[in-house]
Amino acid sequence: MDVDLSKFFDEVNHARLLSKLRNRIADTRVVHLVDRYLRAGILKGGLVEARSKGTPQGSPLSPQLSNIVLDELDKELERRNLRFVRYADDFQIYVGTRRSAGRVMASIGNFMANKLKLKVNKKKSEVGRPWDRVFPGYSFTTNKSIKLKPAKASLKRLRKKVKVKFRRGKGRNIRDFIHNDLNPLLRGWAFYFNQSETKQFAEQVDSWMRRHLRKVKWRQWKRNWTRKEGLQSRGLSEERAVMGAFNGRGPWWNGGASHMNEAFPKSYFDKLGLVSIAKIVHHAKPIGELQEPP
Numbered sequence: 001m002d003v004d005l006s007k008f009f010d011e012v013n014h015a016r017l018l019s020k021l022r023n024r025i026a027d028t029r030v031v032h033l034v035d036r037y038l039r040a041g042i043l044k045g046g047l048v049e050a051r052s053k054g055t056p057q058g059s060p061l062s063p064q065l066s067n068i069v070l071d072e073l074d075k076e077l078e079r080r081n082l083r084f085v086r087y088a089d090d091f092q093i094y095v096g097t098r099r100s101a102g103r104v105m106a107s108i109g110n111f112m113a114n115k116l117k118l119k120v121n122k123k124k125s126e127v128g129r130p131w132d133r134v135f136p137g138y139s140f141t142t143n144k145s146i147k148l149k150p151a152k153a154s155l156k157r158l159r160k161k162v163k164v165k166f167r168r169g170k171g172r173n174i175r176d177f178i179h180n181d182l183n184p185l186l187r188g189w190a191f192y193f194n195q196s197e198t199k200q201f202a203e204q205v206d207s208w209m210r211r212h213l214r215k216v217k218w219r220q221w222k223r224n225w226t227r228k229e230g231l232q233s234r235g236l237s238e239e240r241a242v243m244g245a246f247n248g249r250g251p252w253w254n255g256g257a258s259h260m261n262e263a264f265p266k267s268y269f270d271k272l273g274l275v276s277i278a279k280i281v282h283h284a285k286p287i288g289e290l291q292e293p294p
Contacts, residue, residue: 002092002124002125002126002128002133002135003091003092003093003105003108003120003125005089005112005118005119005120005121007054007119008066008089008118009054009055009062009066009089010053010054011053011054011117011118011119012053012054012055012065012066012069012118013053013069013116013117013118014035014038014039014053016069016116016117017038017065017068017069018031018034018035018038020068020069020071021034021068034061034065037056037059037061038054038055038056040056063088066088066089067088069116069118070086070089070091070116072115072116073086073091073108073111073112073116074086076108076111076115077093077108082094082095082104083095085135087135087136090135090136092130092133092135093108094130098127101127102127105120105125105127108120109122129142130146131146134151134153134154137150137151137153137154137192137193138150138151138154138193138195138196139151139152141198147196147197147198148195148196148197148198149196149197149198149201150193150196150201154193155201155205158185158189158205159205159208161185162182162185162209162212165177165181165182165185166212166216168181169181169216170216170219170220171220174213174216174217174272175272175273177216178213178269178272178273178274179273182209182274182275183273183274183275186209186274186275186277187275187280189277190202190275190277190280190281191280193281194280194281196281199278199281199282202277202278202280202281202282203278205277205278206276206277206278209274210264210266210269210274211252211255211256212255213255213264213269213274214254214255214256214260214261214264215251215252215254215255217230217260217264218251218254218255218260219251224245224246225245227241227244227245228241228242228244228245228246229241230263231244231245231259231260231263234262234263234264235262235263236259236262236263240259241259243259244257244259244260
């Protein structure tokens with residue numbers, strides 16, 4: 001079940017947060033600095049409005065303070081022997097039945113309101129199967145051996161971002177386009193999702209990426225005779241090059257066709273330095289094996 005906190009960063013109780021900091025931090029100057037940070041005014045309509053609760057959004061300090069505020073929630077869930085995962089103010093709790101979920105949702109809502117002075121957003125909080133939920137970009141498989149995987153929405157967003165880059169880079173040098181546009185996006189995405197326990201999606205994305213790049217090459221050749229010469233220069237026989245170049249199909253079809261796969265195999269893109277999502281995901285250590293820094 002998903003639990004959504006209503007306007008969490010706007011509702012953080014300053015007194016409770018500062019009290020917890022004073023109990024753990026001996027240097028009063030640090031606490032005083034956080035206090036001033038929390039009370040920094042908000043500019044509205046050209047006027048500075050005083051802040052009596054909440055933390056400034058967009059600051060790298062706010063997520064850290066949210067962990068301090070919600071540490072009591074973590075301990076309460078652990079005390080109840082509940083399985084849960086939390087990232088800042090987003091968290092999910094896993095129970096066996098829908099009835100149990102309803103009961104836990106109600107009791108946790110009371111705990112948040114009475115103990116932490118925070119409200120649960122009932123409209124956005126939902127009870128559902130794990131594989132129907134998304135938690136920062138991840139979801140689960142539906143088979144008996146449930147595994148972590150990227151959510152469909154995450155894959156869809158990646159493809160959308162990649163398509164935008166391809167539209168902008170149609171006539172550019174392929175090597176430069178890969179290094180300057182594609183690789184930074186693919187590398188960041190792959191390292192974020194490298195804890196996935198399924199691997200097939202990564203190979204599918206890599207294959208889809210190479211097909212797009214072959215499509216770009218096909219379009220850059222422009223004319224059929226240029227395509228025929230280009231395919232021959234990549235090692236295809238004249239007969240095969242003619243059949244491929246004059247097939248009358250569109251760029252996307254040709255990007256996935258056997259003649260373009262033969263002319264531009266995976267090894268070609270490996271030499272150009274194209275990031276392989278599959279390679280990053282396959283070589284990632286499970287999160288349980290990661291060691292704390294010394």
